[in-house]
Amino acid sequence: MSLPSRSHFADLLSLAHDLADSSRSVILPQFRKQMAVANKAGAAAFDPVTKADRGAERAITRMIRAREPDHGIVGEEFGRHNEDAPYQWIIDPIDGTRSFITGTPMWGTLIGLLHDGDPVLGLMDQPFTGERFWADRAAAYARTSLGKPRKIRTRACGRLSDALMMTTSPDLFERGVEADGFARVKREARMTRYGGDCYAYCLLAHGLVDLVVESGLKSYDIVALIPIVERAGGRVTTWDGGSATSGGRIVASGDPVLHERVLKLLNK
Template identity: 55%
Template sequence: MSALTDQALRELMSFAHRLADASGEVIRPYFRSGLEVTDKKDKGEGRYSPVTAADQGAEAAIRKLIKAFHPDHGILGEEHGHENPGARLTWVIDPIDGTKAFITGLPTWGTLIALNDGGRPVLGVMDQPILRERFSGGPDGAFLGTTRLKTRACARLADAALCCTEPDMFAAGPEREAFDRLVRRVSLRRFGTDCYAYGMLAHGFVDLVVEASMAPWDIQALIPIVERAGGVVTDWDGGSCAEGGRVLAAGDAALHSEAMKVLQGR
């Protein structure tokens, strides 16, 4: 099966921007509106996992456009599952990554839209429709709007700024202990940053993002953004994190290597 050409990817990136436009139109009226929140853990999902009409409506809008213009493509989304799983190309979407931030009025959430070619995400968009900021990664590089993004050099953990969504995402025992070891080695740490931290890593303001308990829709859109900006995104063993689980993202390859050693206890 032949790879997508750069021109084909540019056309699909343009469509991804259209999807982000549509989701933003749905989401904006709900932000800081006191909307009703449902807890998905009531459906057997474990920890508190809120969902709102904004999440569901935005994903429905994205799916409607994909079905209208690319009916042969698959769709994997957080709120409405997997459609056309045998498709060569699959859109992987999280309409609001960071719903806890959304319902508490914090703008660290974003809409995540990735296109997976069957092996990896080949383009990604992270849209923050309240701040009117859109991060993208594709064949021509990584961008915030029209500004080209580049990660910053930072080879030493002692100089690094680290972000994660919340320490509670790490399982008690060896996983949490590994995270705590790494946190003690960096100069600055910020929690509660959701997907926005990856945008700031690509922009050169953050050096490390460390996460766990991730789903495919939580990370796939962010991989092309970070990689096209010059960063590295893997699991804690240096392999692909496209299916979720544990994630280590770094703006500097040398820093990524050092952080991975600490996480592995070496």
């Protein structure tokens, strides 16, 4: 992977922070308020979206087009723009809308950047708690609303029997290969917690949990999180060990040794 120069990266990261600030001003006034919830999935399922999702993505898109008009954009709510550009911003304005509409603060705004298909920059903003996680060229950082940025690292955990695992919901695993693979890992892990969405990956980068196993993700669910986890010392791949940038079945681990052991178990 070839990263932008230091000065160019600094400009891109500054833009990512500005995008998060802009989306935060749209989202936060709507949190824990009564609002209409639309269903993007139709009668067959439930995929909620609110005016906060759509308003935040509009705010992010406007700023990118104003400051980097040659860049592409892939957003959950409004699709693709300038999709042949070398730089592509991958946006999920509210990752965890189900948590958002129930007043649970396990959601966040995801702002990722691909360069020639590689994830070079990632940021997750949680407006309600005032937390922000991001990756620079060589490390990952966390900041609270009152504190200074501090470097974060994953923790060593080579044995699955010692691992704390998170996933958004067991309902996301399809019967058969996915559900069976997840069940094998869950039986051997020390503890499993649900409901994390993007927050789980940031807790992993922070060294508070060891493993995240999920399925059915889209690119906008994971691209921003890859640099945060990997520059904190972890790994993010698909279940077969491939690139996670297109989403799908995802496993993220804080310890590379643990990662290899979980891949074998998922594919047993």
